[in-house]
Amino acid sequence: MEEHVVYLALGSNLGNRAANLKEAIASLAPQMEVKAKSAVYETDPWGFTEQEKFLNQAVRVETYLKPEQLLKHLKRLEVALGRKESFPNGPRLIDIDILFYDDLVMYSPSLNIPHAHLHERGFVLVPLMDIASDFVHPVKKKTIRELGLFADVSGVRKFDQ
DSSP states (O other): OEEEEEEEEEEOOOSSHHHHHHHHTTEEEETTEEEEOOEEEEEEEOOSSOOOEEEEEEEEEOOOOOHHHHHHHHHHHHHTOOOOOTTTTOEEEEEEEEEEEETTOEEEHHHEESSSTTGGGGHHHEEEHHHHTTTOOOOOSBBBBHEEEEEEOEEEEEEOO
């Protein structure tokens, strides 16, 4: 069975945010094997700003799931962990996004890989730099470290647990 390297972004701003991230990472197995985890960062909300601060983290996993299977699995996992329907960029108990899947470039109605906005979001790039600073974005042709130089990272602070 072929293994794929996938980078995920996790976020939480409801309830015990740190515990939500830990529980989400623990529940990735057995379909995904966690190979690396970033530090946890507290970040200002993005998009809709009238809400609590987020905790964000990035993880590198290996999985046998294909991209669409992985997306469906992660959405089921979010619901199992307690996520309720909200509005775009609204508060959430847990959010798990696929950032990269190997060096795949894919655009479909349900899934864009690489994640369409990751290069603009400090709350994604800073944690990603912890575990993948030299990874080259397959569309932008820049490393994560280079992308981080151009993103607004002012609202991203390391979170002491």
